[in-house]
Amino acid sequence: MTRDEDNGFSEWGGYFEAKKSKLEEQFAAASDPFRKSDLFEGISIFVNGRTDPSADELKRIMMVHGGTFHHYERSHTTYIIASVLPDVKVRNMNLSKFISAKWVVDCLEKKKIVDYKPYLLYTNQKTSQPRLMFGKPKDNDANDSKSDVEPPKDKAEMEVDSTNDETQMELGGILKHLHQAVATSPEKEDSASESKITNLSTTSNNSTTARTAADPNFLSEFYKNSRLHHIATLGTGFKQYVCRLRQKHGTQGFPNRETLKYLANSQQNGLARYVMHIDMDCFFVSVGLRARPELRGLPIAVTHSKGGNAATDVPVHPQADRKAELELFAQRFEHHFHDGDKAEKVRSGFDKKMSLSEIASCSYEAREKGIRNGMFVGQALKLCPELKTIPYDFEGYKEVAFTLYDTVAQYTLNIEAFLLDSKNDILAYLAPMSLDLLPGVGSSMSHKLKQAGLNNCGDVQKTTLWRLERVLGKKLGQNLFQNCRGIDDRPLAYEQARKTVSAEMNFGIRFTNSAECEQFLCQLSDEVTKRLVEIKRKARSVNLKIMVRAAEAPVETSKYMGHGVCDTINKSSLIKHATDDVNVITTVVLNLMREADIPPHELRGIGIHLTRLEDASAVRKENIIKQMFGKMSEMKKDKPIPQEAVGGIAVSGAVGDDKVKKPSMFENKPKPREPRNVFSMLTAAAVSRKSVTEDRSQRGTAKPITRPLSLVPKLDEDVLAQLPEDIRLEVIANKEEHLCIAEYDGNRSPQYPALQSPPLLNPSDSTNLSPLKATDLKPSTSRAAVARLQKRKERKEQEHYIRSDHIVADYIEDMPDFVHPHILKLISHPVTEVPEVPELLMGDKYKDLLNTWVSREEAPSPNDVDLFVKQVSRMIRNDQLDHMCDVMKYLCRIINMKRSCSCCWHMAYKHIEEFIQEQMLTIEGYNLLFIEYIRCRKCS
DNA sequence: ATCCTCCCCTAC
C-alpha cells in the first residue's frame, strides 16, 4: 500500500512558486528597456522547427513588443509557431495552437492582434474548439457548439475562445483571466455552490456506469478513476516530458538561471553548484484545496468515498463475510505485519460496515490524528470522526505537475532526485536516522535489518560490508553500505529505454462465463499493445498474471468489487519474433488463460506484462536478415559482382576532418582500426543506408568510414549457429539458399580469411543438396559435409559468385548503431591482424596520461580527441560505465584546473561528452549525468 | 561462472 509520504509527488515542488514565476515572467517582460509596444502582451509563443521569420527574429519581435518567447513548449504557451505539423501522434499535441509565423508578422504590420484562425496549420477542426469557460453556463455557446465534443476541462484552460469571427480577440485580457483561472481552480464555480456541504466527494452518478469488468466500458472507467494508475502514468509521462524538454532545449540557455546566478554572484564566486530539492507535500490534498480555501487547516483526505455517515454504514454484499475475510487475510499476510500500517489496516479496517475506500492523500492535520495514506476511510473516521473528504482531481494534478516541471526547466533540466555527497558531518547527521528513510529501504528490508540488530543508519555504519551482504544479498548490501554514509555514486541516468510494459486490473473482475472473460482479455491486450506501440517497442515475452479467489475466501469480497484474498498465478509465453501486433498478443493471452484453466467466476484480477522488449526498428532489421537471404536467391540470376566493387567504397561524413595536421599525442601508438565500412550491393540496403548516414552527420559524430577488405565480416556456419533460434530454424527451412552460407571453404587461411579465401556463395550448387538439420549448421567435419564442400570447390571455377560477406557487411552497415553490440557480435568475427585501439585509459594509468595530455597541449589535436572518443566508446560497449565516468570526471577536472581559459579544450570536452551521450542513448537507451562540468564563463 | 526465470520489494 501507499507509504506515509505521499503519492509519489513528494519530490515535486510548490505550486505557488510556479504561479509566482509566471508573474515574474510577465514582470520581466514589462520591464524590458528595449520594449517598443505592448502589442503581444500576455501572449507567449514557442517556435517549433524552422520558420520564416526565424526563431531568433520571432524572439526579438516578441521581446520588443511585450510578448513572451518560450524556449520550449509549456502548458500555457499561447501559440506554437511552425511551418509544418510535428508528429502529433507522439505526444497528443493540441493542434489548435499551431499557427504559421505569418501571424506574428501580420499582427506587427497591422499593429493589432489579428484573428489567428486563418493561420492555423491544422484547419480540419471541429467548429467548436475546446474553450475557456469563465463561469458561463454551457448553453451560452449553443450557436456555435452543436458540439458532439465535450470540452475537456484541462484543455479548456489553455484554449482561447475563437468562435466569434468578427471580434478581434483581446488576447491579452483573456490571458490575464487565464492565468487567474489556472492560479485558482477550474472547479471554483462548482465548489462555491457545494462549499456548505461537509463532504465533497462525488462519485460517478451516472446510473449506466459500468460495474464490473464484464462491461466493455469498465476498463476505461476504471483507469479514469484509479489513483494508482494515475500516479504511475503521471510519473512515466513526466519522465518523458522532461526528456522532451531536454531534447528540445538543445544548446539554449536557461532563462531564469541567469537571474539565479546573478543573485548567487552577489554573495560568492558563482561557481558553486546548487541543488534544489522540491517536495510536493500532500500533493493531492494541496491541489484539491486550491478551490476550497475554507477547508485549509482541517483534517482532509482525498478519496472516492463520500465520507461522513455514508462511510460508516456502507452496504455489504450478501455473499461477503468481513470477519472470515479478515481472519484469512491476517493468516496469510502475517509475515507482512512488520509493515505497521498494513497490520493496522487489517486489524481495524474491516470493522462493521465501515467504508473500505482508500485514502490517497491526507493533510497534516489528518496525519496528526494517526491517519495515513492508503488507510481505509472507515478506519480513518474512527480515528478522526470530523475528517473531511474531498474528491480526486486528476486533471488538476496533471496541470500543477506540468507547471512545476516547466518552472524548474527554466533553471535546469537535470531533474532527478539524488542523495547528497558527503559536503563533513554527514555520518553523524545520518546516524540517528531511521533506515527506511533511505531510498530502496522499505518495510520489508528494514524489518530484515531490525532482526539483524540494525535499527538506524548509525548501526549500519558500524557494520561490515560483508555482514550487510550476508543479510541482504550482494548488491543490496553494497548499496546500503554506501547509502547510510550519504554516498550514492551511481551515475544519474535518465531517458532509459523501457524494459517492460504492462496493464493490470485487480478490481471489478467478476465474470459469469468465459465469453465475458475473453472479451475482457481482448480489451486488456489491446490496451497493453497500445502502450507498447506508443513507446515504439516490440515484445518477445507475454506474461499473464491471474488473481484467483483463494479457496477459503468468501465468494464475495468485503471491499466492493475488490479482489479479496487471492492466489496468484503467472503464466508466460515466448513469442518467436518480437511483436507489437495486437492479434498475436491477444492470441497468446487467450491461450495462456485457457491453459490456466480457471473457472471465469473465480477470477479476481488480471494483468498482462510484456517483457523482453526490443526496439521496433531493431526488430525490423532482424527481419531484414531474412529478406537479405531472400534477395540472395534473386541475385542468382543477376550479373556477378565485379571484384573491384569489393575493394570498398568509402563513404565519408567526416567531422574530425584532418585539415589541421597537428601531431598527435598518441601517434607513437598503433593506429586504431577504422571501425566501419560501407559496401553497396543491394539497392534496398543502399537506400536505407542513406538515412543512416544522414543521421550520423546530423549527430556530428560521423567519421570517414573506410575499412580494408580484410575487415569485412564473413558469414559462416558459426554465425548461423549463433543466430536466434527462430531465425536459424527459418534459415534451415529455407535451406536452398542458406546452405551455401552455412558452409565455406575449409582451406581458408586463418590469418587473412576474407582476403585469401573469401567465403563465396555459389548459388547454383545449392539446389542439389539435401535438406539441412540444425546440427548440420555447426562446424562439421562429417564425411558428407566434406564431400559437399569438395563438390562445391570443383564448381567454383565455372560459376558466378556472390559474396555473402559483402551482403552481411552491407547489412551491418545498414543497421542503426544501437543494435551493433548485440547483433554485430553475432554476425561479424573479430579480425586479429589489425591492431585494436590500444587500451590507454584502462586501469589507473589514465590519470598520468590525461594529465600529461592536458598539460602539454595548448589545444587538443583532433586526432587525440578522436582516439579518446574511441576509448570511451569501447568502455561504453564493454559496460565499463563506472570507469568511463571516472575518466571523464578526471579529464574535466584537469581541464578546469589547467586549461580554465582554453575554450578549445572546453569544446573538445563537450564534444566528447556529447558523443558519449549519443552513444549511451543508442546502446544503453539512456543518458548519463556527469557531475563534473566545464566551468567557463566564456563558452558555457 | 553465467544466464534465465520467477518472484519479491520498492518507488512513484
Next chain:
DNA sequence: TAAGGTAGGGGAGGAT
C-alpha cells in the same frame, strides 16, 4: 459500495 497500477532492481535457485 469503489476504482487494490506500473516499472525497475535484484535475490534465489535452477539450467547450461
